[in-house]
Amino acid sequence: MKSANELLAGKGTHEAWTPLLEMATREVFELMLGCQLTIPAAAEEPIPEVTAMVGLAGQLCGVLSVRCDGKAAALMTSKMLGVELDKVGPEISDAIGEVCNMVAGNFKNKIAGLAEGCLLSPPTVITGSNYSLHCLAESPGLELRLLFERMPIVISLEIHS
Amino acid sequence: MRKIVERSLRQAGLDLTKVFEAGNGAEALVVLQTNPVDLILCDINMPVMDGLEFIKQLPGVANAKGVPVVMITTEGSESHVVEALSHGARGYIRKPFTPEQVKEHVVPVLEGKS
Numbered sequence: 001m002k003s004a005n006e007l008l009a010g011k012g013t014h015e016a017w018t019p020l021l022e023m024a025t026r027e028v029f030e031l032m033l034g035c036q037l038t039i040p041a042a043a044e045e046p047i048p049e050v051t052a053m054v055g056l057a058g059q060l061c062g063v064l065s066v067r068c069d070g071k072a073a074a075l076m077t078s079k080m081l082g083v084e085l086d087k088v089g090p091e092i093s094d095a096i097g098e099v100c101n102m103v104a105g106n107f108k109n110k111i112a113g114l115a116e117g118c119l120l121s122p123p124t125v126i127t128g129s130n131y132s133l134h135c136l137a138e139s140p141g142l143e144l145r146l147l148f149e150r151m152p153i154v155i156s157l158e159i160h161s
Numbered sequence: 162m163r164k165i166v167e168r169s170l171r172q173a174g175l176d177l178t179k180v181f182e183a184g185n186g187a188e189a190l191v192v193l194q195t196n197p198v199d200l201i202l203c204d205i206n207m208p209v210m211d212g213l214e215f216i217k218q219l220p221g222v223a224n225a226k227g228v229p230v231v232m233i234t235t236e237g238s239e240s241h242v243v244e245a246l247s248h249g250a251r252g253y254i255r256k257p258f259t260p261e262q263v264k265e266h267v268v269p270v271l272e273g274k275s
Binding site (some may be wrong): 028031032060080081082091094098101104105106109110115116120122151 | 162
């Protein structure tokens with residue numbers, strides 16, 4: 001297993017991390033929500049009504065985000081908390097923030113040196129429909145597009161160093 | 162996360178009489194002032210007061226004396242584990258987890274085997 005620094009120094013760093021990010025995401029959804037994520041046949045962009053973000057600082061600096069539409073966020077919350085879909089309320093933010101936190105933590109724990117050398121911020125969650133996100137990161141990030149119960153979700157890692 | 166943990170404990174078959182929640186370590190210390198408990202489950206990564214600072218403060222709380230603490234966190238750092246254990250944590254569950262994993266860590270602690 002290569003360290004974060006070796007991967008960052010090497011060519012194709014970001015591509016090398018994509019399978020790890022996908023594995024980390026799949027594990028969280030399988031263990032915590034009891035469902036399998038699938039690959040979309042075509043790139044689908046969710047209406048970004050819920051965006052959860054967790055900052056990474058230390059050996060790797062950046063932001064990991066999970067974004068999806070409100071329906072997917074509600075279903076994730078329902079599955080994670082074991083409550084009926086129509087009873088899901090304001091706990092959506094907590095649930096999606098926690099999903100993002102777990103994906104970020106699980107991802108960094110898969111890269112040698114990052115478990116020790118990288119800290120996570122508490123999650124931040126943005127909800128609504130009239131917003132856009134602009135990243136000023138120096139490097140191109142990673143982006144995963146997956147389907148959660150046939151609904152598109154996007155997991156992004158913006159890397160600052 | 163607090164609801165998820167509670168759900169996992171129930172799914173694992175544990176009989177929970179009462180569950181007290183707190184959003185961070187500082188809130189938990191306030192809860193413990195007036196509520197005796199049998200077990201404390203605590204995240205590390207929390208705002209205001211994180212889990213490591215929280216367990217450092219526990220010896221000064223009467224209701225926490227002898228109460229086992231199990232950390233639940235995404236942090237895989239060995240130094241965090243060592244620090245948590247050195248301050249009295251009796252177990253450590255890494256997220257994501259299954260109800261069975263929660264049971265494996267919590268039941269021995271409650272039975273005094275860990």
